[in-house]
Amino acid sequence: MIQIDGSKGEGGGQVLRSSLTLSVMTGQAMRIFNIRARRKKPGLRAQHLKAVQAAAAISSASVEGARMGSTGLVFQPNELTAGKFHFDIGTAGSTSLVLQTIFLPLTQAERASTVTITGGTHVSWSPCFHYLDLLWLPYLRQMGIEAELIMDQAGFYPQGGGRIRANIQPSKSLKALTLTERGNLRQIRGISATANLPGDIAKRQRQRVVSRLGSKYPLNDIRIVQFPARFKGTLMLLLAEFEHSRCCYFALGAPGKRAEVVADEVTDAVEEFMARDGAIDQYLADQLLLPLAFADGQSTLRTSKVTQHLLTNAEVIRAFLPVEIKIDGQPGEPGMIEVLPKS
Numbered sequence: 001m002i003q004i005d006g007s008k009g010e011g012g013g014q015v016l017r018s019s020l021t022l023s024v025m026t027g028q029a030m031r032i033f034n035i036r037a038r039r040k041k042p043g044l045r046a047q048h049l050k051a052v053q054a055a056a057a058i059s060s061a062s063v064e065g066a067r068m069g070s071t072g073l074v075f076q077p078n079e080l081t082a083g084k085f086h087f088d089i090g091t092a093g094s095t096s097l098v099l100q101t102i103f104l105p106l107t108q109a110e111r112a113s114t115v116t117i118t119g120g121t122h123v124s125w126s127p128c129f130h131y132l133d134l135l136w137l138p139y140l141r142q143m144g145i146e147a148e149l150i151m152d153q154a155g156f157y158p159q160g161g162g163r164i165r166a167n168i169q170p171s172k173s174l175k176a177l178t179l180t181e182r183g184n185l186r187q188i189r190g191i192s193a194t195a196n197l198p199g200d201i202a203k204r205q206r207q208r209v210v211s212r213l214g215s216k217y218p219l220n221d222i223r224i225v226q227f228p229a230r231f232k233g234t235l236m237l238l239l240a241e242f243e244h245s246r247c248c249y250f251a252l253g254a255p256g257k258r259a260e261v262v263a264d265e266v267t268d269a270v271e272e273f274m275a276r277d278g279a280i281d282q283y284l285a286d287q288l289l290l291p292l293a294f295a296d297g298q299s300t301l302r303t304s305k306v307t308q309h310l311l312t313n314a315e316v317i318r319a320f321l322p323v324e325i326k327i328d329g330q331p332g333e334p335g336m337i338e339v340l341p342k343s
Helices: 013-026 046-059 095-107 129-142 200-213 259-274 282-292 308-320
Strands: 002-005 030-033 062-064 072-076 084-088 113-119 147-153 162-168 185-195 219-226 233-242 246-252 299-303 323-328 335-341
Touching: 002 013, 002 308, 013 030, 013 046, 013 072, 013 095, 013 282, 013 308, 046 062, 046 072, 046 084, 046 095, 046 113, 095 113, 095 129, 095 162, 095 282, 129 147, 129 233, 129 246, 129 282, 185 200, 185 259, 200 219, 200 233, 200 259, 233 259, 246 259, 246 282, 282 299, 282 308, 282 335, 308 323
Parallel strands: 002 030, 084 113, 185 219
Antiparallel strands: 030 072, 062 072, 113 162, 147 162, 185 233, 233 246, 299 335, 323 335
16 A cells, blocks of 8 residues: 655645545555645645545545545545546535546546536636636647536635536547747737626726737737626636747636736736746646656656646655656756656
């Protein structure tokens, strides 16, 4: 049984999620302790517990310690099973993070699966639905994965109430990726969205982005969108498309937070990326690491920033797989990543 210390490195929920994914993918039982030890509220919260339950559902796993607040878990997967699954987080917990926990294993199932998850679709400290749909999924398609993501309803903090669906096809093998140079910028497009709020908020977000970036970069198709949702929320997302790569950043509204502040947050992030020489953003580098560990051949990425998330994820992957992961770069600075799976 593989032993994982949940306090290692970044010490958050990612250690748990990556361990669950790897356990199901490899069929290896694991015990994780000190779950989320570096967080203000250690242990399993609603979205982490739902990730455990989702991983157990697709692998008929036996689980010990799957309860709210638990800091220890034993997970023993059995046979991977495709099917139709529905998971309700019950809070504004991230639907994206629950989906990512089981997405890769389901691509290795014998038949297609449909996954529906309710909760938060656009919440802090996690990739929002549109980040997955516009950036993460296209890169997985480059690797040979066939899937479709659909948002039926948006869900924002603190109420949640959003719903996403994923249709996932079996994939026989995964291709390696080389993303080391971005080339020239082709365009920046985006989404300025609101839900159950006056439309001028989305217009102000968009106007602020255009005023700050319009004279510097080619902006195209920054859409004003009204999301279907039960509760209020706003989103400003920008997708920069280069000759050889893409990056994506977003910011969310909150009570008392002006539309211009939301726009400034995402604009600042894009300008920081443009000032560096990374081919992909720091979040994508972290999220591609695990699927690339199962790819055929060596992958090489240049990230705009080496993060503790990235370093921690690499450490967890090495515990399960005979894979060589080299990360050349200091935390907070651009870096080169090499992933070489071993047979």
